[in-house]
Amino acid sequence: MAEGFRGVFPYLVSPIDARGAVKAEVLAKLCEDLVAAGVHGLTALGSTGEFAYLSREQRRRVVEVVVAAAKGRVPVVAGVASTTIADAVSQARDYRAIGVDGILAILEAYFPIGDDGVFDYFRAIAESVPLPIVLYTNPNFQRSDLSLPAIERLSRVGNIGYIKDASSNTGRLLSILERVEGRMQVFAASAHSPACVMLIGGIGWMAGPACVAPRQSVELYELCRRGDWRAAMERQRPLWRLNQAFAKHNLAACIKGGLTLQGYDVGRPLPPQAPLSGEGIEEVRHALSAIGAL
Helix, strand or coil: CCCCCCCCEEECCEECCCCCCEEEHHHHHHHHHHHHHCCCCCCEEECCCCCHCCHHHHHHHHHHHHHHHHHCCCCEEEEEEEEHHHHHHHHHHHHHHHHHCEEEEECCCCCCCCCCHHHHHHHHHHHHCCEEEEECCCCCCCCCCHHHHHHHHHHCCCCCEEEECCCCHHHHHHHHHHHHHCEEEEEECCCCCHHHHHHHCCEEECCCCCCCCCHHHCCCCCCCCCCHHHHHHHHHHHHHHHHHHHHHHCCHHHHHHHHHHHCCCCCCCCCCCCCCCCCHHHHHHHHHCCCCCC
């Protein structure tokens, strides 16, 4: 959208039934409630959306449902992930035709890929669609990651305007901000303290936990935007305890478990991922109760 992306973009879950079909009504209801809670955008097919476990058809259906549910009220960013440039470009063009407002570009890799290959992959996605591109870097789970030199090169590609960095390294974020010189904006991940990232120049966060705590996340963002850092940190601390609970368990299982506690029939994470244990359910229940999200 013309004003650009900023604020809270929840990473949506992908509710799938026993037959492998997307639970469209459940996903649409979740999107509706998130928009009503004041989120600034919706991100489909991120890590919390289990993109690596979905078929091409399931991914496409998730995007269709989210775009329809958003009704143009907030921007929809869809994750594109592949091991090949050709497939990634095909996905990006398909999602643009459905009506997304931006692409979250993710590199899947089996064999390690050098900087030139990483650059070529993301540039190809950007050049395939006239949409804003958000780079996604998560070195804990990616075989080949975005180096600082690659990020700097990509920041010079016209429509690559954002990066979500999940490295849990605030120093790396400062290095990114210094190298891109304003050409690219930074979104925090749930592994960071969002208030800290906003303080050093971030513009919001794309994160799974915002699915289960949208109102609290938006309130934190608004405090940061106003520069009320004392109040922001008071709000940040209980939210961080929620992130710590998620860090102990499978992320998709935690978010789906939390949404189930809130009354959304999102189901379990896709096999072979394990569902949330009894202990995990109680930890998530306690963390959500502590922030008023149950």
